[in-house]
Amino acid sequence: xxxxxxxxxxxxxxxxxxxxxxxxxxxxxxxxxxxxxxxxxxxxxxxxxxxxxxxxxxxxxxxxxxxxxxxxxxxxxxxxxxxxxxxxxxxxxxxxxxxxxxxxxxxxxxxxxxxxxxxxxxxxxxxxxxxxxxxxxxxxxxxxxxxxxxxxxxxxxxxxxxxxxxxxxxxxxxxxxxxxxxxxxxxxxxxxxxxxxxxxxxxxxxxxxxxxxxxxxxxxxxxxxxxxxxxxxxxxxxxxxxxxxxxxxxxxxxxxxxxxxxxxxxxxxxxxxxxxxxxxxxxxxxxxxxxxxxxxxxxxxxxxxxxxxxxxxxxxxxxxxxxxxxxxxxxxxxxxxxxxxxxxxxxxxxxxxxxxxxxxxxxxxxxxxxxxxxxxxxxxxxxxxxxxxxxxxxxxxxxxxxxxxxxxxxxxxxxxx
Amino acid sequence: xxxxxxxxxxxxxxxxxxxxxxxxxxxxxxxxxxxxxxxxxxxxxxxxxxxxxxxxxxxxxxxxxxxxxxxxxxxxxxxxxxxxxxxxxxxxxxxxxxxxxxxxxxxxxxxxxxxxxxxxxxxxxxxxxxxxxxxxxxxxxxxxxxxxxxxxxxxxxxxxxxxxxxxxxxxxxxxxxxxxxxxxxxxxxxxxxxxxxxxxxxxxxxxxxxxxxxxxxxxxxxxxxxxxxxxxxxxxxxxxxxxxxxxxxxxxxxxxxxxxxxxxxxxxxxxxxxxxxxxxxxxxxxxxxxxxxxxxxxxxxxxxxxxxxxxxxxxxxxxxxxxxxxxxxxxxxxxxxxxxxxxxxxxxxxxxxxxxxxxxxxxxxxxxxxxxxxxxxxxxxxxx
Numbered sequence: 085x086x087x088x089x090x091x092x093x094x095x096x097x098x099x100x101x102x103x104x105x106x107x108x109x110x111x112x113x114x115x116x117x118x119x120x121x122x123x124x125x126x127x128x129x130x131x132x133x134x135x136x137x138x139x140x141x142x143x144x145x146x147x148x149x150x151x152x153x154x155x156x157x158x159x160x161x162x163x164x165x166x167x168x169x170x171x172x173x174x175x176x177x178x179x180x181x182x183x184x185x186x187x188x189x190x191x192x193x194x195x196x197x198x199x200x201x202x203x204x205x206x207x208x209x210x211x212x213x214x215x216x217x218x219x220x221x222x223x224x225x226x227x228x229x230x231x232x233x234x235x236x237x238x239x240x241x242x243x244x245x246x247x248x249x250x251x252x253x254x255x256x257x258x259x260x261x262x263x264x265x266x267x268x269x270x271x272x273x274x275x276x277x278x279x280x281x282x283x284x285x286x287x288x289x290x291x292x293x294x295x296x297x298x299x300x301x302x303x304x305x306x307x308x309x310x311x312x313x314x315x316x317x318x319x320x321x322x323x324x325x326x327x328x329x330x331x332x333x334x335x336x337x338x339x340x341x342x343x344x345x346x347x348x349x350x351x352x353x354x355x356x357x358x359x360x361x362x363x364x365x366x367x368x369x370x371x372x373x374x375x376x377x378x379x380x381x382x383x384x385x386x387x388x389x390x391x392x393x394x395x396x397x398x399x400x401x402x403x404x405x406x407x408x409x410x411x412x413x414x415x416x417x418x419x420x421x422x423x424x425x426x427x428x429x430x431x432x433x434x435x436x437x438x439x440x441x442x443x444x445x446x447x448x449x450x451x452x453x454x455x456x457x458x459x460x461x462x463x464x465x466x467x468x469x470x471x472x473x474x475x476x477x478x479x480x481x482x483x484x485x486x487x488x489x490x491x492x493x494x495x496x497x498x499x500x501x
Numbered sequence: 502x503x504x505x506x507x508x509x510x511x512x513x514x515x516x517x518x519x520x521x522x523x524x525x526x527x528x529x530x531x532x533x534x535x536x537x538x539x540x541x542x543x544x545x546x547x548x549x550x551x552x553x554x555x556x557x558x559x560x561x562x563x564x565x566x567x568x569x570x571x572x573x574x575x576x577x578x579x580x581x582x583x584x585x586x587x588x589x590x591x592x593x594x595x596x597x598x599x600x601x602x603x604x605x606x607x608x609x610x611x612x613x614x615x616x617x618x619x620x621x622x623x624x625x626x627x628x629x630x631x632x633x634x635x636x637x638x639x640x641x642x643x644x645x646x647x648x649x650x651x652x653x654x655x656x657x658x659x660x661x662x663x664x665x666x667x668x669x670x671x672x673x674x675x676x677x678x679x680x681x682x683x684x685x686x687x688x689x690x691x692x693x694x695x696x697x698x699x700x701x702x703x704x705x706x707x708x709x710x711x712x713x714x715x716x717x718x719x720x721x722x723x724x725x726x727x728x729x730x731x732x733x734x735x736x737x738x739x740x741x742x743x744x745x746x747x748x749x750x751x752x753x754x755x756x757x758x759x760x761x762x763x764x765x766x767x768x769x770x771x772x773x774x775x776x777x778x779x780x781x782x783x784x785x786x787x788x789x790x791x792x793x794x795x796x797x798x799x800x801x802x803x804x805x806x807x808x809x810x811x812x813x814x815x816x817x818x819x820x821x822x823x824x825x826x827x828x829x830x831x832x833x834x835x836x837x838x839x840x841x842x843x844x845x846x847x848x849x850x851x852x853x854x855x856x857x858x859x860x861x862x863x864x865x866x867x868x869x870x871x872x873x874x875x876x877x878x879x880x881x882x883x884x885x
Contacts, residue, residue: 243791270782272797395794458688
């Protein structure tokens with residue numbers, strides 16, 4: 085940093101070097117401003133709030149546009165007026181007191197009415213939009229969304245909406261919705277406060293334990309839209325992501341039917357062994373609908389006995405989702421993921437419904453996860469710190485699986501489609 | 502060189518420091534205990550320094566005049582009652598240990614008060630050779646503590662006495678008696694206000710008599726016990742379906758009632774002998790209600806039928822002891838209280854396990870809402 089010695093100009097009694105130092109600051113200042121502006125030009129920004137892909141997000145975007153423009157104009161006018169006054173009425177060393185004025189009713193009235201009019205102009209559409217975003221009467225599909233450390237569960241209740249659901253569907257990480265329909269999310273939490281946010285489809289909504297908050301969600305066209313928990317909720321808050329997947333009507337029906345397919349025990353020997361390993365190692369917490377134990381009885385997981393939140397992701401159709409563990413780790417190779425995320429709306433549903441194909445399956449993340457889940461996604465600082473959680477873990481513990489067991493479980497899970 | 506006091510504190514410093522080292526080493530560096538002991542060490546070291554510096558506040562042995570005229574050498578101006586009170590407190594402690602914990606707490610508080618009062622009194626009496634100054638300095642230190650405490654105790658006594666008397670008197674008589682007392686206080690106050698020459702001693706005496714009477718009556722009422730209160734019995738079908746403890750659950754959770762109103766998972770209505778469910782966002786009545794697993798769900802039960810009915814939530818069965826060789830099961834049920842026509846009540850449900858996926862599973866395995874006494878009132882619950 086350059087230090088400029090202040091030498092007073094005898095004529096103006098002002099520091100002679102102040103003009104030069106101000107000029108020196110112009111270039112770095114402009115560079116910082118330009119860089120700040122350039123950040124808004126990011127091409128790969130899936131959580132950009134200014135690119136709405138649905139009616140609700142568009143309402144919000146439309147609402148913010150005019151106030152920002154008006155605020156910008158007000159900022160320029162006020163800044164110019166302040167600068168003008170500062171420059172024109174600066175201290176020139178006169179001894180005499182400047183002329184004092186008291187009151188200017190016309191100006192004061194104008195300066196009261198003008199902001200009032202501006203605020204009214206912003207307030208009316210704001211209130212109107214708030215009511216529109218809170219509307220539930222036009223719902224066409226209801227989905228329960230439950231947050232817990234650090235993933236989201238989605239269950240589709242029995243209803244006539246969503247094209248008719250006779251048996252509930254449970255999934256996690258990726259919420260699948262029918263494109264073009266008014267979907268109503270009923271958001272709750274099992275442990276601490278979270279916040280559900282898919283920027284392209286709507287604003288944020290907190291998930292609060294003991295409360296149910298509603299949020300409308302609608303996507304214009306099929307596609308996949310990224311989101312992020314926006315309420316700090318613990319160690320792995322940054323890994324609590326979510327994705328909304330919008331499918332066309334036929335695709336959504338196919339997806340529903342697939343989710344309710346009866347369980348079929350694996351025929352492949354490796355996967356069959358994996359089924360046994362899954363039953364001994366994983367089924368205490370993770371539900372696979374329809375899976376039977378050695379006695380032929382249905383296995384019901386009891387995550388409420390092992391996990392603080394009382395829930396663990398349902399893995400019945402794991403490979404219909406393209407990521408896992410709070411939508412944080414991909415099951416697809418980079419190439420396949422790019423293909424899916426950049427698919428045209430017309431092609432998207434068919435591509436997504438393929439699920440994780442053997443060609444696209446990238447086992448690295450899943451393998452690392454099974455090897456040491458807390459190492460991949462921090463869940464507790466130490467297993468010695470489980471006192472406040474009554475001995476239950478937050479998230480998945482390290483099960484100390486052998487490499488053979490990991491292979492077996494992966495073989496079993498790859499058939500969960 | 503070292504004075505008696507500083508030797509004492511020096512010894513304490515060394516001991517507590519040794520204790521810090523031993524505790525820190527033996528407890529694997531437990532931070533709280535080690536830090537606490539170290540703090541004690543620092544405090545003792547500080548006291549050692551002060552005592553050493555002021556030579557135990559003793560008058561120099563060479564100052565013979567000072568020895569005779571020092572405040573500490575003077576006879577105390579009055580006897581202190583605090584040792585007596587403290588001793589009484591100590592004597593009451595064993596009584597409390599036998600009779601009840603509350604008495605022990607009262608005794609401990611008395612001991613603490615006596616200790617503080619005695620310490621400050623002793624210190625203030627030796628603070629200077631001026632008795633008036635000594636009294637004043639005691640007042641300045643203790644009055645900010647004594648006055649609020651005495652005020653709180655006095656107020657507490659009055660409230661306690663009032664409440665005991667009210668509970669003792671018949672409910673109708675209570676209003677009359679306290680109306681009379683309030684009128685008497687108003688009259689008494691008015692008389693004093695109009696007759697300004699009334700003697701302060703007379704007012705003080707009357708107030709004291711009134712206060713003593715109130716406290717006396719309160720203690721007598723407390724000893725006599727409260728009047729008999731009729732328990733509000735609710736006759737209903739299958740009283741005790743959920744057991745005495747759980748049947749009132751929704752009432753015990755009234756603090757959550759406001760939250761429940763704005764967070765309803767479903768409204769279940771009994772009408773014409775049938776149950777109907779309404780869920781936000783879902784048009785029309787439902788014959789199946791889906792509730793999330795391991796999450797609190799707020800349910801409102803409304804009775805539109807003639808008679809008192811309760812809603813029973815059947816959540817299947819659970820194993821009583823998972824470690825037992827032969828598993829035994831118990832039914833998981835939650836109930837509202839029985840409510841009359843037009844009434845409504847909330848209940849909070851948290852289902853730990855999923856419901857049977859097969860809608861044709863046996864009825865006793867299904868999750869459902871039912872109304873005892875109304876066989877046609879059944880609604881299926883699904884927990885995914």
